[in-house]
Amino acid sequence: GQSLEQPSEVTAVEGAIVQINCTYQTSGFYGLSWYQQHDGGAPTFLSYNALDGLEETGRFSSFLSRSDSYGYLLLQELQMKDSASYFCAVRDSGYALNFGKGTSLLVTP
Amino acid sequence: GAGVSQSPSNKVTEKGKDVELRCDPISGHTALYWYRQSLGQGLEFLIYFQGNSAPDKSGLPSDRFSAERTGGSVSTLTIQRTQQEDSAVYLCASSLVPLNEKLFFGSGTQLSVL
Numbered sequence: 001g002q003s004l005e006q007p008s009e010v011t012a013v014e015g016a017i018v019q020i021n022c023t024y025q026t027s028g029f030y031g032l033s034w035y036q037q038h039d040g041g042a043p044t045f046l047s048y049n050a051l052d053g054l055e056e057t058g059r060f061s062s063f064l065s066r067s068d069s070y071g072y073l074l075l076q077e078l079q080m081k082d083s084a085s086y087f088c089a090v091r092d093s094g095y096a097l098n099f100g101k102g103t104s105l106l107v108t109p
Numbered sequence: 110g111a112g113v114s115q116s117p118s119n120k121v122t123e124k125g126k127d128v129e130l131r132c133d134p135i136s137g138h139t140a141l142y143w144y145r146q147s148l149g150q151g152l153e154f155l156i157y158f159q160g161n162s163a164p165d166k167s168g169l170p171s172d173r174f175s176a177e178r179t180g181g182s183v184s185t186l187t188i189q190r191t192q193q194e195d196s197a198v199y200l201c202a203s204s205l206v207p208l209n210e211k212l213f214f215g216s217g218t219q220l221s222v223l
Contacts, residue, residue, distance in 0.1 A: 030210075033210045045212060096157060
């Protein structure tokens with residue numbers, strides 16, 4: 001089996017930086033993905049890390065350490081519109097992309 | 110179409126009735142997934158299609174759940190004899206090629222079983 005652990009809630013101030021961690025246990029591993037979901041909306045793809053290191057896409061960055069079975073999503077210059085749920089996801093040896101329970105990010109003024 | 114389309118957006122049904130949920134993936138996308146999301150919860154994998162075949166049905170919670178895909182395009186998820194615990198948002202996603210990490214999700218069908 002597999003499991004993904006991420007914090008259930010994070011609160012941060014507009015303009016700040018926030019890091020959302022994800023640890024995983026899986027029998028096989030291809031990479032770590034991140035998705036964003038606003039309330040009532042469809043999940044949207046943010047990033048994918050197959051190799052160790054940091055991937056940067058605008059204000060968002062994602063990091064992976066395969067040896068530690070750990071990754072994080074870093075959001076910089078937070079904006080109110082970043083308030084959403086963020087999910088990490090892994091694909092093990094099967095076909096399914098399995099998601100964590102999600103981290104609810106609240107950005108306050 | 111421009112995105113993944115799901116219908117209906119909302120479905121209210123009585124316990125014991127059958128329901129059909131429809132998904133129109135992005136044109137040309139070969140892989141299709143169904144997920145279920147309960148209020149405030151993560152996404153629970155149900156089934157994966159590659160073309161018209163379903164090599165992974167491991168997430169279907171019971172034999173009341175079934176799905177098919179025709180013409181490598183439209184997919185239908187059927188829930189027979191619905192139960193209250195089936196109430197959730199059912200999400201469909203597609204990707205251009207199999208085992209691609211970038212899934213495109215529809216807005217889902219909110220199913221309420223009374």
